[in-house]
Amino acid sequence: MKKFMNQPDTMLTESLQGFAAAHADLVTLHLEPNYLVRAKKAQNKVAVISGGGSGHEPLHSGLLGYGMLDAVCPGFVFTSPSPDQMLAAAEAVECGKGVLFIVKNYAGDVMNFEMAAEMLSCESATVLTSDDVAVENSTYTTGRRGVAGTVIVEKVVGSLAETGADLATCKALGDRVNRRTASMGVALTSCTVPAAGKPTFELGEQELEMGVGIHGEPGRRREAMRPADDIVADLVKAILHDLAPAAGSEILLLVNGFAATPLMELYLLYNSAARLLQSHGLIISRSLVGNYTTALDMAGASITVCLLDDEIKQHWDSPVHTAALRWGM
């Protein structure tokens, strides 16, 4: 393993300190317990809080700021944050309208946020994101994983919360966006967890992992490497099977990199996915391409489709000012 680091144990803290220093106008970092809040506390709104294991940057710290999140709790690498982080973050940003947790559906995240919600004294609700169609069968009681679609949920709900909407309304919109969003990922290489020092899994030069999760947990099938159009066809097929959109539907297309795939390849994937989706009669009216929900140093990408409606589109377009997403202001 070759990584820029001093020691595995201090890697997260040093990275958080660097992030906070680079974006001091947007965020403030608190250590032990670790959480970040907006540099300027928002008033009179539902506090939108997210978090999860580190290693998915810019998720979630990069999405902290006006129009999105009020606080984030970064856990250790690929490890859910703990309830004390969530409680401290909630107490720092809550301003009388309750707390909305946005949680990716992974057992550890769900249980830790659940315990935090039980200990919290103010009103709270949770939006559980579960956009990954790779874990397709509902008989898996853990259900689908929450992956890159979480960015869309956070943007849309963050915008609604900024208008002063109440907790129940924010949760309802978050759940709706989640239901209308589907993702699927593919990996060309494994990632390496710094503290482990070895790749999480081995992929041959001519192999790919279809349906991979964002932790380098192996996907559902190992297949032979092949042209991008073929790979995209499989990803899009799984997504369309899940969403079953009517022809003429407007969609948001997100091509997300897992960190070690260049933008050149991500745009190639976008080109391929866009052509395919258009050939199914879909109208791509919003798009996003880049590294938004990464998996340390994994090469690979995921495709996410969100079925838009007027309300979702309005909140996607509204002003946002965070380290990773900024428009309209």
Place this chain on the structure above:
Amino acid sequence: MKTDFILAAIDAVNSAILSHEADIEGLDRDIGDGDHYINIKRGCAAAAAMRPELENLTPDAALQKIGMKVLSSIGGASGPLVASFFLEMAKAIKLKEPVSLADHAALFATGVAGIQHRGKAQVGEKTMMDVLIPVSALFTQLASTHAELDADLLNAIKAEAEKGMLATRDMLATKGRAAGLGERAIGHIDPGAKSCQVMIHAVCDMLLGQAH
């Protein structure tokens, strides 16, 4: 249950986990995401480091502190699960101090029920519960026929933990990270079941050592 026992058990578990790094990490790489061993190690080290502040506490206060500490230091799925074991036992001891062997078996069962309430897994789902539930059931059963924690009882518990851990090899995972793998997880022992077995063996071996 005495605070001395809790502290000695924590030390035994901590060193056993450290000496099983390679096998637990290997299993997690097979079907997990590579963080299970690191998290368990971090939690054990944090609990072991608490000795000075726990020594003079009552058992329920010590268990409560350990529970909150592992909750904030382990993270991941293991944090709330392991913490629930300690927190539920802390509550139970506060209500009724265990005296007999049957009381201790009931206390262990309360801790296991706490984990089950949090994680909602059953036997057969390829998780730590495949070790904990059968071990707890056997402990309860043996406590009714044994007068004390003798070698016969402790060895039976060790065997049951081993059996439960090995049984996860052929299971299809429906809970936890391995669930996403579907049939590909078959043939791999669950890392959580393995670390539970290691911990149970560590405490039994400690008690066996004391008995001799």
